[in-house]
Amino acid sequence: MTGDHAELHELLQRAGLEKAGPVSDARPSRAAWRPVIAASTEPTLTVPDDRPDLVAELNRQWHRLAVERGVIDGDGEFLIHVGDQGCTCWTRVRLAEQWDLAGLLGPGPGQPEFVTMSPDGESVLGVTCEEYEVWFVAVAPFTDWLESAARARPAESPAGREAGWDIILRRKTAPARLRGAWREGLARNPSASPSVLRRLLDVGPEGQFSAGLNRRELPDDMREPVHKLALLDPEAPAELVERLSRDADASIRRSALGHERLSVAALIRLLDDPSGSVRDAAAVDPRLPAHVLTTRLRDLTTAHSAAANPALPEAVMHHLLDVTEIDSGSARAALE
Incomplete structure (x- = not known):
């Protein structure tokens, strides 16, 4: 395991994510980032970054949207890519009993920068920090979005x-x-x-x-x-x-x-x-x-x-x- 992969694995563990097996036939992680950070993107949900319960609220909203939009599959598994970690690959994971994505997967607590995708590649949910707000961007079916964007x-x-x-x-x-x-x-x-x-x-x-x-x-x-x-x-x-x-x-x-x-x-x-x-x-x-x-x-x-x-x-x-x-x-x- 390379240094970057080892550091990422340790970070995901601390965030309460358990490795769930290999990733195969997935589109590049950057493809999933495209609708999340595009200049023309309209967020699915925004959360002001001055909330006193910011981290808890971000975790709650991510989980709600991930379930509603089919990012988490029937086995409780999904793919995740964390920004600025030196690794372009997806990791297939499931949530542990205790988890905290918004507090750990970013430059600081309440500053999440990650994208998640369903194992079948059809649902994407990204979380990113914009000025004064945290944005959630959900896209499904993702293959349709890629084709229409092109x-x-x-x-x-x-x-x-x-x-x-x-x-x-x-x-x-x-x-x-x-x-x-x-x-x-x-x-x-x-x-x-x-x-x-x-x-x-x-x-x-x-x-x-x-x-x-x-x-x-x-x-x-x-x-x-x-x-x-x-x-x-x-x-x-x-x-x-x-x-x-x-x-x-x-x-x-x-x-x-x-x-x-x-x-x-x-x-x-x-x-x-x-x-x-x-x-x-x-x-x-x-x-x-x-x-x-x-x-x-x-x-x-x-x-x-x-x-x-x-x-x-x-x-x-x-x-x-x-x-x-x-x-x-x-x-x-x-x-x-």
Whole structure:
């Protein structure tokens, strides 16, 4: 058991969760996070964070919704993923006699950051902290949501795309792992300007040099070509490209990503592909809508690939670096 897995296992035990067996054929945890942290999300339930009985109320509401929405199955089992724990995998669990999710599964008591899913993958219930409130977001059937989210991509106007970045630009702090993921992604972002790259030359807030800079020529030749030629005929019809994007062979699905006729709906669908190489290739496609990229920037498991997307405006890149510097300064001040 790796260090991250051991720490997670110990945390879940303290929260009153018992391991219930292996997880098989589950969608990536980041897919379940998407409707929970999307900019357009409307919460199923909100709880003010100034309640004197906050932790107890959050636990009560989570359990009520988990039962009502079918997240907890007939055997009392469900899947859980805890934010900022360095592990992208689900854990299959059941509740012990005494449990406390809202008090332990987050940066502090009453600050829960986790998502739960039914073992069959059809019901999702996420809990996250927003300004002055804790949000519960329930989604079912989840497979229908994924399909409709991919198909509902509107023609994004320039104004709408610019407004979509607000959810990131408003951010003033972020967990340490998320900050590190942003810096690594920006280091290999092909559209990062010289001013962005020069800032990355400074040692990061965790005392680590961005490894992605080792593969770049600095400062004269700061751009590294990364978009590869597609394996498909550029004149291939859109129907063929769509069909190949669903091929059983991951290498063929990945080749479809390089084709200009691949629909954005298919591109969004491939963000949740079973193959990690396909997911990473989809994440850096500059055609991804801003609201999709902002969701991925807020998710620890995808922040590095989202930060590498060349569609990130330079203002957003600088803001991500501002946040890492703000948090680093706060950490240093606390130690002094």
